[in-house]
Amino acid sequence: MSSLDSNVLKLAPDAASPSYRTAPHNIEAEQSVLGAILINNDAFYRVSDFLEPKHFFEPIHQTIFETSASLIRAGKVATPVTLKTFLPADIDLGGGVTVGQYLARLAAEATTIINAADYGRTIYELALRRDLIHIGEDMVNVAYDAPVDFAPRAQIEDAERRLYELAESGRYDGGFQRFSQAMKIALDMAANAYQRDGRLSGIATGLRDLDTKMGGLQRSDLLVLAGRPGMGKTALATNIAYNIARAYRGETLADGTMKTINGGIVGFFSCEMSAEQLATRILAEQTGIASSTIRRGGITQNEFDKIRDHTIELEHLPLYVDETGGLSISQLTARARRLKRQKGLDVIMVDYIQLLQGSGKRSDNRVQEVTEITTSLKALAKELNVPIVALSQLSRQVENRDDKRPQLSDLRESGSIEQDADVVIFVYREEYYLQNKEPRPGTPEHEKWQTDMDLAHGKAEVIIGKQRHGPTGTVELHFEGQFTRFSDLAHDGNLPARM
Secondary structure (H helix, E strand, O other): OOOHHOOOOOOOOOOEEEEEEOOOHHHHHHHHHHHHHHOHHHHHHHHHHOOOHHOOOOHHHHHHHHHHHHHHHOOOOOOOOHHHOOOOOOOOOOOOOOOOHHHHHHHHHOHHHHHHHHHHHHHHHHHHHHHHHHHHHHHHHHHHOOOOOOOOOHHHHHHHEEEEHHHHHOOOOOOOOOOOHHHHHHHHHHHHHOOHHHHHHHHHEOOOHHHHHHEEEOOOEEEEEEEOOOHHHHHHHHHHHHHHHHEEEEEEEOOOEEEEEEOOOOOEOOOOOOOOHHHHHHHHHOOOOOOOHHOOOOOHHHHHHHHHHHHHHHOOOEEEEEOOOOEEHHHHHHHHHHHHOOOOOOOEEEEEEHHHHHOOOOOOOOHHHHHHHHHHHHHHHHHHHHOOOEEEEEEEHHHHHHOOOOOOOOOOOOOHHHHHHOOOEEEEEEEHHHOOOOOOOHHHHHHHHHHHHHHOEEEEEEEEEEOOOOOOEEEEEEEHHHHEEEEEEOOOOOOOOOO
């Protein structure tokens, strides 16, 4: 029957009157999906994962879909006969057609259940376009009418948030999947690990023993790196960020996008140190020239040439630094999304959690604020499918113990940090504490202290206090304070082979 198209629901303007544009929609697709549901209620379950009443353009179609869904979910049958009693009888559908007649026509001219999902996706994607138009219109209107004290940056962040909410809501690629599909993903992960440096399932940190213990940094994980001041948290994070960026290797896919083969693109949120200070640290680490010497300018011509050569090499590192202080978690999230979209992103570093702010204007309850921050970081790691390494301070109660090795209970606002983190690692250096309590020279205590200093010199412990995917334990690293450099510790069994 062609009357369904010619006389009913002709709400879009005719081609002869293009005085304005209507929002994107497809009446025929909506009618086909509704008709398929009315003749076979199983069609509803083919679209119910992603399709909602609001995705339909016509209000009557929204009502029909919502009413059908209510009946089917209640275990009843949705047909033109059962639906008719729940719909207003006075709706004008054009051409004198009643609601009952319209439902009958939908069922009579319905597509098969096989095509229901395809038509449903068409409806969903057109609804997305309409939402994009609404967001764009709102941006224009707000920009025109914004008060003087309304910062444009706030509007940009709000628009980005709405765009990502739109992208994440109602996706039709979710729901249950066959176990064979999950096995295929696991096999691909194993294949990628075989091809990657170090044979790791995650992204290599460049520190051999740590990678062996953790399998690299795993995508979608939140890793908390904690320690007391002076332990070298930022130095370790900087070392890992540099190692990952230096190892980056990508290939261009057929669709023009880049796929990371090894290493990764790193986004470093430095809330405490400036980008220049981070760059100086990396230069010191790579050149073997103390960062204090570089800053003072007390270098020779040869050292300057060495710094210049390394600077040229480091210019092309895929390492991006955001040095904004006092970032809110919503700002960090928006900037991470933007970097992922514009440059690509494989790892996020955050230095550090306690310097971030929550979304609320008041921070009377710091525990709740930190809970929001860590929960948002974990959600961001899952959303962008990247590991996030977030640094954290430890409480002063560590200093009150004889053994100053950190524990999970030492984390500030530890409840949320410990709960949300997939991995918690602590940095501990015995040498730091020993050098601050030197006994009087010439005494037996001083001899023992000197022995302990010799054993602890240049050593750092990375303590894995929590790991969802693997064992806990301690990894020893070599630490050179003047270069802020962590490296693998040469064990007796791992000495380099003689040439």
